[in-house]
Amino acid sequence: MIRKKIQQVKRLVSDVLAFQKLKRYQPVANEKTVVVHVQNPNIYHRFFYLLLKFYELAGYTIYYPMDFARFRNLRNKDRYLGLIVREKDFLSIQNKDFPSDAIVLEDTMFSPDYFNSYFNKNNQEEDCFHVPMSFHPFMYHQGIWNNMIDLNKKRVNSIFCYGNFDSKAYLEIKRTGFSVIPRTELLEFFSNQENFMALPGKKETLEKIRDHSLDQKYAFAIKENFALAMEDVRELLSYFNFYLCCPGVVMPLCHNVIEAMSVGTIPLIQKEYAEVMYPHLQHRQNAIVFEDLPHLEHILSEEIFHYSEPEISAMRNNVLDYYEQYLTPEGMVKNLNESIQKHQLIYLQAEHRSVTFIN
Incomplete structure (x- = not known):
């Protein structure tokens, strides 16, 4: 009991000092300013941090006036949301006269019912x-999201997949309203194919790329057996023509598809997944889209390794264009600001909470 009290006092003192330091932070004057008046950002967890982070990366100065109670709540409740007040020079908590043309974010502008349009x-x-x-x-917090990657290298004409395939976690999506194939079932499907290959590690994978032994393979880097530093993810993705997009824990969307698209690796993606991305990914334009497992089997046997180099190059360029226009911080903020000017409703993901609206 005494030890717990001591820890609580230490935490309080740490929070007080951090709050006072943040109060003294004076951001550089900036023509691009965003002012945040969102009272309950905890609804959106990591996605609220990402929203503000994109504004910062797009060159905006962020003001989020708050008292000590809100500061403590943000700092200690969620490890991603806490980055809002833990990152150095990320935002100011001062309440002042803001420019008349500042972007203002308020609760009423946002909804966590992200999949309402679809269902x-x-x-x-x-x-x-x-x-x-x-x-x-x-990736954004560590400043590795835009590390330079050679996109002109000769690629392996294979399907690559990297991720966690824990059976308990990733079967949860079957209890939602989505009908996507869980990643565990995708792994089972591919592992029964003749061209399946479980990769042992990054070094061995690069060796197989160099000796062409991965050509026309279904190359899976299963996270439980394949250690890969976060800063190496995009580089490894950039060696392959195609990326199998596995759904997340409770919804189709998962960050891996964005990481793949950022280096021009073409998504192999189920239709429902492609249609909860906005704008939707389109078959043979910026993705290879399959309906179900029989259709996927047809694509594997009759299509995916039969595309010509010009066809693959065209799809890759479309993927990169989509990423630049919609998924980069600058692109997303530009599109969001236009939506704000039109007074449109903004759907912002709230992880499990967004899924509960479906049911």
């Missing part, structure tokens, strides 16, 4: 904006 509006809802999926938050 209730036939995916035809107008006057709204879906804040897109992004990389893993730590």
Whole structure:
């Protein structure tokens, strides 16, 4: 009991000192300013951090006036949301006279009912904006999201997949309203194919790329057996023509598809997954889209390794154009600001909470 009290006092003192330091932070004057008046950002978890991070990376100065209670709540409740007040020179908590042309973010502008368009509006809802999926938050936090990658290298004409395939976690999506194939079932499907290959590690994978032994393979880097530093993810993705997009824990969207698209690796993606990305990914334009496992089997046997180099190059360029226009911080912020000017409803993901609206 005494030890717990001591830890609580230490935490309080640490929070007080950090709050006072942040109060003294004076950002550089900037023509691009965003002012945040969102009272309950905890609803959106990591996605609220990512929203503000994109504004910062797009060159905006961020003001988020708050008292000590809100500061403590943000700092200690969620490891990603806490980055808002833990990152150095990320935002100011001062309340001052802001420029009349500042972008203002308020609670009423946002909804966590992210999949409402898909399930209730036939995916035809107008006057709204879906804040897109992004990389893993730590990629932006660590400043490795835009590391230079050689996109002109000769690529392996294979399907690559990297991720966690824990059976308990990734079967949860079957209890939601989505009908996507869980990643565990995708792994089972591919592992029964003749061209399946479980990769042992980055070094061995690069050796197989150099000796062409990965050509026309289904190359899986299963996270439990394949250690890969976060800063190496995009580089490894850039060696392959195609990336198998596996759904997340409770929804189709997962950060890996964005990381793949950032280096021009073409998504191999199920239709429902492609249609909860906005704008939707299109078959043979910026993705290879399959309906179900029989259709996927047809694509594997009759299509995917039969595309010509010009066809693959065209799809890759479309993937990169999509990424630049919709998924980069500058692209997303530009599109979001236009939506704000039109007073459109903004759908922002809230992880499990967004999924509960479906049910």
